[in-house]
Amino acid sequence: MDIAFDRRADDTLVVHLGGNWNIANGLAATDELEKLLATKPLPAKVAFEAGKLGDWDSSLLAFLSKLAACCSSKSIEVVSRGLPTGVARLLELASAVPENKDARKERRRAPLLSRVGEAVLEAGQAIEEMLVFLGEACISFCKLIRGKARFRGSDLALLLQECGVQALPIVSLISLLVGLILAFVGAVQLRLFGAQIYVADLVGIAMAREMGAMMTAIVMAGRTGAAFAAQLGTMQVNEEIDALKTMGISPMDFLVLPRMLALVLMLPLLCLYANLMGIVGGGIVGVAMLDISPIHYFNETVAALRIMQFVPGLIKAVVFGILVALSGCLRGMQCKRSASAVGESATSAVVTAIVAIIVSDAILTVIFDRIGI
Amino acid sequence: MDCFDKKQTCIEVRDLTMAYGDFMIQHDLNFTVNRGDIFIIMGGSGCGKSTLLRNMVGLQPPARGKVLYGGASFWESGPEEKKTIMRRFGVLYQSGALWSSMTLAENVALPLSEYTRLSQAEIAELVSLKLALVGLAGFEEFYPSEISGGMCKRAGIARAMALDPDILFFDEPSAGLDPISARRLDELIIELRDSLGTTVIVVTHELASIFAIGNNSVFLDAETRTMIGVGAPGELLKESRDPKIRRFLTRGEK
C-alpha cells in the first residue's frame, strides 16, 4: 500500500500507487493528500500512475472514491486514465446512481421538552389504538354470535389443544406448589392455637376464589399470550396479515377471534383443574406435616367449599382469558416489521397481560365483596 | 489454506445428490466451476437451484456425493477448515435475508467488523462504497422494512460483497429489479470477475443476463431430477438437442 505524489509543472498532481492493497491491512489515510489538495495554488488536475500496483481490492476503491469526492468539492479534475481499467470502471459504477440526498437521515437528538411532548402524544395514541382494537374485537364477537365471522374450525381446534391440554403439565406443577405453599404458611400460624384442621378450609377457599384463577392466568400469559404475540408479529413481518386484508378477510375474525375463544373456553377449565391440584397440594402438607387423616382433610374441604365459592374464581378466569388473549393479539398486531420488534411485542404482551390480570383481579374482588358472593 | 490458489479449478461438484428427508430433489450432479467463471445455474421453478446453492455454501449436507473446493472436500473437512472455506464466500439469499433490526449500513458493516481490524470510520467508508456500487448511495440509515423489494435485493448483494470474497453465490439477484438496474448489476458482476478475479455462481431466469454474463452453466431438470445440460449458455442454445433446454433458452418458442 504505497502512495507517493509529485507535482508536475502543468499544475497536475500525480498520485503514484504501488504495492498490494488489502482490506485486512486497513485503509490508506487521505489526510496528507487532502492537505496537498488544499495548498494554494490548487492543482488543476489529479492524475494517476499505477505501474507498480500489485493486487488490490475494495480498500483501493475506497481510497480513490474518497479522493474523488474531495477533488469534486474543490472542482479539481480527476484524470482516471492512469488507473487500471477495472478500477476506473468500478468507480464509474459506484457513481452511476447519484446519491439520494433526500434519503440521508440525520440522527439528531431532539430537545428534552419535545421528547416529553412526543412521549405524551405517543401514550395517547397507544391508548387510542388499544380502544380501537377493543372495539374491533367486540364487533368481531358480535359477528360471531350472528354466525357471520369467518375463521377455520381446524385453527380453533389446534388452538384449543395448545391452550388446553398442552398447558396441563405446567399448570399442575404450579398449582400443586401454590397449594403446598399456602398450606405451609397457614399451618405454621394455625398450629399456634391448635386449629390445624382449618388448613383445609384455608387452602380450599384461597384456591377456589383467588389463587387458582390468578396463577393459571399468569402461567397462560407467559405461555400462550407471548406465543400469540410472536405468531401474529411474525405474520406482520412477513406481510401475511396484509395478504389477509387484501383478500377481504378480516384479521380480527380470522386470527384474533379464534385465539380469544380458545383462551376464554380453556382458562375456566384449567382454573378448575388448578383448584383441584392446589387442594391436593394442601392435602399433602396436611397429611404429611400436620398428621390429619386424608378422609378428615377431604371432609373438611368439602364442608368449606360450597358450590358458590367456585363462582368468583370462574368469573375471574373468563375475564383473565379475555385479557390474556387481547393483550397477546393486540401486541402482535401492533408489531413493526423487524425481528427485534417481534421480541418486543412478545415481552410487552406478557407485561400488559400480567398488569391487566392483577388490576382486574383487585377490581373484581372488591365487586364480589360488595355484592356478597 | 491453499485451496484457493491460482489453480484453474475452483469448485468441483461430484455425484451430488440432494434430498429433504426421503424426498429426493436432484441426483448425480457433476460439474466444475473454474476460477474466474461466471457460472449460471438454470432450471424451472422448484427444480432445486436454491437447494443446490445451500449444499454448495455449506448450509445443508448432501445426501450423497461431494463438493470440492480447490480439491478439498467441504463436507469431509473439520469444523475449522469449513469455517476458513466459508469465510471466502459471499452469499445473496433468494429472499434477501437482511437482518431486519439493523440499518443497511449495519448490515454491510457486520462482516467487516467481525473479520477485519478496520476502524469505525474506515468501515463506514467501505460500506458507503459497497452501497454505491449497487446504486444505494445515501440509504445507509434505512432499515430493511423501509426500502423496496428490489432495494433489499441490492443491499443483500452489497452485504455479500462486503469482504471482497473469492466466490460469490447469488440466488436470483435480478429478480425484482428494473431492466436498467439489472443491466448495471450484470456489469458489476463482470467487473468483479475481471478486476478482482471473483468467481460468481448465479441462479437466474433472466435470459438476457444468462447470455450476457455466463461463460459456463448447468441446467437442472425437475422431471428427471438431474442435470440435463452443461456448458456455456450460448453453446447450449446452438448445440443442445434437448427440447427442454431449447424451450427454456428461447422463452418457450418451439
Ligand SMILES: Nc1ncnc2c1ncn2[C@@H]1O[C@H](COP(=O)(O)OP(=O)(O)OP(=O)(O)O)[C@@H](O)[C@H]1O
Ligand atoms: N425445507 C424444505 N423441506 C422440504 N422440501 C423442500 C424444502 N425446501 C424446498 N423444498 C423442495 O425442494 C424443491 C426445490 O426447491 P428450491 O427452493 O431449491 O427450488 P428452486 O429451483 O430454487 O426454485 P425457484 O426458482 O422457484 O426459486 C421444491 O420442490 C421444494 O418443494
Ligand SMILES: [Mg+2]
Ligand atoms: Mg430458488
